[in-house]
Amino acid sequence: MSEPHSHSHLWPGVPLALGSAALFGATPPLSKLLLEGVNPFMLAGLLYLGAGLGLALYRLLRGRQAAAGEAQLTAGDIPWLALAIGMGGVIAPVLLMFGLTLNTASSSALLLNLEGLATMAIAWLVYRENVDRRLLLGAFAILAGAVLLSWQGEGIAFNRGALLVAGACVAWGIDNNFTRRISATDPVVIAMLKGLVAGVVNVGLALAGGASFPPASVVAVIAAVGFFGIGVSLVMFIVALRHLGTARTGAYYSLAPFIGALLAIAILGDAVTLKLAVAGLLMGAGLWLHLSERHEHEHDHEELEHEHSHVHDEHHQHQHDGPVSEPHSHWHRHAPMRHRHPHYPDLHHRHGHG
Template identity: 40%
Template sequence: MGGGGAMNVRRGIPLALGAGVLFGLSAPLSKLIVAGMDPIALAGVLYLGAFVAVSVGRLLGVTRGLHSEPLRRLDVPYVLTMIAVGGVVAPILLMFGVRAASGFTASLLLNFEGVTTAVIAWMFFRERVSGAVWAAVVLMTTTGVLLTGVAAGGRSSMVGPLLIIGAAIGWGVDNNVSARLSHCDPLILVSIKGLAAGLFSLGLSWATRGSLPAPGSLLAGLGVGCISYGVSLVLFILSLKVMGAARTGAFFAVGPLAGALLSLVIFRSPFTWSMAAALVLTAASIALVASEGLRTDGRQ
C-alpha cells in the first residue's frame, strides 16, 4: 500500500470506529427509554430520528462522489421489503427483545446480523460463504446459548434473546434486499425507510394504545435514532468513501462490543463467567468475519 493508501486508512479508521460505536450504543440506550415507552412507538421514533439525520447528511452532500442511479420501477418490491422487514418488523422485535433481555445480551446478539446476512445470501442468492463465516456462525450460536441462560437451566430468559435474534434475521433479509439496491444513493434509501417505517410504527402504536408517548420519551427516542442510526450511517458512508467496504465493515463491527461494555456500566450488571465467555466468542466471530472481508477486498 502506498503512502496515499495508508493516509486514507488512517482517515477512515476513526470514521468507521465512530460509526460502529454509535450504532452499538443503540441497544443499551434503547433499553433505558423502552422502560417507559411502548416498544412499537420507540421502534418508529428511532427510525424517524434516522430520517432526520440522513436528511441533513444529504443536504451536506455526504454521498457526493459515490456512484448512484435513481430508483426504477423494478426496485419497488425490494424497497417495500426493505421498509416492511428492515424498518418495521426487525426494529419492533428488537425493542421487545431489549425490554425483556439485559442490555449486555442485546448488544452482543446484534452481531447475529452479520452472520444471518451471509447465511441468507448463501441460501437464497447463491453467494459463496467461506469457512471463516461458518465458524463465526458457530461462535455466535454458542454465544446465543450462553446468553439465553439455557446452559444454566434458565427458561424465562430465553424470550428476549430469541426476539433479538429474530430482529437480526430480519435485518439479514433487509441487508440482502438492500444489496439489490446498491445502485441507489444509500441516504435516499434510508430516508425512505426511516420516514415510511417510522410513521407506520408510530401510527400502529397510536392505533393500539390510543395515545402517543410523552414528549420527553419521544425526544429521547429521536435523539438515539438520530445518533445511533442516522449519524452512524453518515460516518459509515464517509469511511466507505475513504477506505472501502471491507475495511470499513471490519472496524464498524466493534459496535456490539462497545454496547455490551456500556451496558455493564449503565446497568451495573454482575459480570458472570458466561458473560465473559460470550464477550470473547463475539470478539472472535467479529475478527473472523472482518479478516475474511479484508482478504476478499485484497483479491479485488
C-alpha cells in the same frame, strides 16, 4: 483524467462497517433506558422518524452538488427498497423493542451478533457470495457465544426476550441482503426513506394501540439516538456494502453487540458474569477471524456498464470531456480485464469461485 487512486483493500469499507457497528451498538442500552416510560411500538417509530427527519435535513443542507456525486434510485430499485423497509424498518425494530422489555440490555446487545450471522448465511446460501473457511470459523465462534448467553442452568432455554431479539436479527439479515441490491445508489436517500416510512408506520401502530406521545424532551432524546444510532449508522453500513459485499459487512458489523454490552454494564449496571465474559471472548475471537481475512487471487472482470459514485482508480479508467470533481457519479463502461490484488465482493468483484 485524474491519476488512479491506490489504497488498501480495507479502506474505506472496514472503517465504515466498524463505525456503523459502534453507532448502532449504542442503541440497545440507550433504548432500554427509554423503554421505562415509552411504548415499544412508539419508541421504535420515533427512533426511525428521528433518523429519517435528521437525514432529510442533512440532505437539504448538503445541496445539489454533493447529491450529484451519488447515483439516484430508479423505478427498478423501488421493490427492493420496499422489502428492505418492511423487514428492517418495521418488523425488526419492533421485535427488538419487545425483546428488550423481557431481556437484559447486555445479553440482548450480544445476541445482536446473530444479525451478522443471518446476513452472512443469506448472502452465502441464497446469493452465492464467496465465504471462506476463516469466515465460517468466525461465524461458529460468534454462534457459540450467542448460545452460551441463552444457557439457563439446566439447559438451553431461549426465553421469549431472546427469541424476539433473534427474530429481529433474522429480519435485519434479510433487510441487509435486499439493501445490497440498491447499495450503488445514494445511501442518504435510502436511509432517509427507510426512516420516514418505518417511523410513520410504527408510530401509527402505536397510536392505534392506545399509546401516546412521550413529553417533547423525551421525543428530542429519542430522535437524537435514532439519527446517530440508526440513520448515520445505516448510511455508513450501505456504503460499506458497496466495498465489502453483504457477508463481510455483516461480519465486521459484529462489533456492535460488544459496544452495546459495555454500555449496558456502564450505564445500566448490568452484572459482569462469567457467562457474559466467556461469550464475549468467543464472539471476540470470531470477530478477529473475520478482521484478519485476506482474499487475493487472479480474477477476470467481464464487460460491465452501470452507475455509481466512484473515483478514477484502477477499475475506473475512462475519459471526461472536461474537469470533474471526485467522487462523482455517471453511467460508465468497464472494459474486460484480468489482474490480481486483494479484494472483497464489492460492486466490481462479484465473481464465482471454484
